[in-house]
Amino acid sequence: MLRITTKLFISLCIALLCNTVFSQPSLQYVPEDLAEGPMQIERVKEGLYLIRGPFSLCMRDDCFIGETGPAPEEANRETGDIAVRVTDRGLILVDNKFYDQVDNVLDLIRSISPLPIMYVLNTHYHSDHTQGNSIFRSAGLDIVAHKNTRSNFLNKGQAGEPNIVFDREASIFLGDVEVRLLHVGRGHTDGDSIIYFPDLRTVHAGDLVMDGMPIIDYSAGGTAIEWIQTIDALLEIDFDTLIPGHGRIMNREDVLAYKYRFEEMNRRMRDIAQRGVPIDEVLEALKLEELGWENTGSTPTWLSLSLEPYYNEMASQ
Known part of the structure; x- marks a missing residue:
């Protein structure tokens, strides 16, 4: 009887081990097949909407920071994902795209709700997410972001800097809805904010999580090494749905897979840098x-903005 029990125990252990191995996130990522087109609205959950697009090979010469050439073939792009939270007292807007896209954004928002925008939140300072800030500030709206995001605006000479800042955590209450702003570490920049909708178990992660190649803005305190720790902190939040900085709506498994690929890229780059492989x-x-x-x-922005300093960061490990 003891022998049978032992065999059964071993069999169970093997089964559990196999399940652990096969449940590991996939290394391979399949980019979304995007057709060129205008902005579009997607319903995330009741009272929460996503505005994506427009989709184009390249929307302008400076559409992404550091870009010096066209996008690769068949790799369409889009400006930052916008979240619109509807409450009975008005709307909370997360990010707002480029300055000359705001009219289009406002038209789409009016199709979601006739209520006014009450607050504008920024996930970080990049202009494809926040260049519309100055329009909203001139209309008397408050712009809320992490304190380092305001500093990045000022250091870069970028208009529309946030006028309300926080350090680790802040909450906005509008009607019966709470929206939390969280700063859990550096990654894409040193001022990345996670916008958390606790009643919907949903986060907008800004460019901390992207549906594509992660871009590290070293000029604004970005770091590949600490980024992994920041994703770990993000995963401690109780969410089942994530709006990325760019791209498709994700779930926790998607974020785990993103982290897994990023860790593998870091491992490879660390080995490459420490072996002294020439940058070219x-x-x-x-x-x-x-x-x-x-x-x-x-990917093109990563190549022009992040590749060499990423190599140097990993060489220092």
């Missing part, structure tokens, strides 16, 4: 095609 040979050695990140909409 790094891309081939990194094998982004194995991660599915060789041809995403954000």
Whole structure:
């Protein structure tokens, strides 16, 4: 009887081990097949909407920070994802795209609700998310963001800096709805905010999580190493749905897979840098095609903005 029990125990252990191995996130990422087109609205959950687009190979010469050339073939792009939270007292807007896209954004918002916008929140300072700030400030609205995001606006000479800032956590209450702003660490920049809708178990993560290649803005305190820790802190939040900085609505499994690919890229780059591989040979050695990140909409910006300082960060480890 003891022998049978032992065999059963071993069999169960093997089964659990196999389940653990096979449940590991997939390394391969499949980019979304985006057709060129205008902005669009997606319902996330009751009272929460996403505005995506417009979708284009490149919307302007400076559509992404650091860009010096066109997007790769078949890699359409979109400006930052906007979240619209509807309450009985008005709307809370998360990010707002480029200055000349705001009229289009407002038209779409009016199709969601006739109620006024009461607050505008920023996930970080990049202009494809926040260039419309100055329009909302001139209309008398408050712009809320992390204190480092305001500093990044000022340091870069960018108009529309937030006029209300927080350090670690803040809450906005509008009607019977609470929206929390959380800063859990550095990653894309040093001022990344996670916008949490606790009643809906949903977060807008800004560019801390992107549906594509992660871009590290070292000029604004970004870091690949701490980014992983920041994603771990994000995963401690009670959410089942995530709006990324760019792209499709995600779930927790998508975020875990994103983290897994990022960790693998860090491991590879650390090895490449410590072996002293010349910078002009790094891309081939990194094998982004194995991660599915060789041809995403954000890959050209990563190449021009992040590659060399990323190499240097990993070389210092």
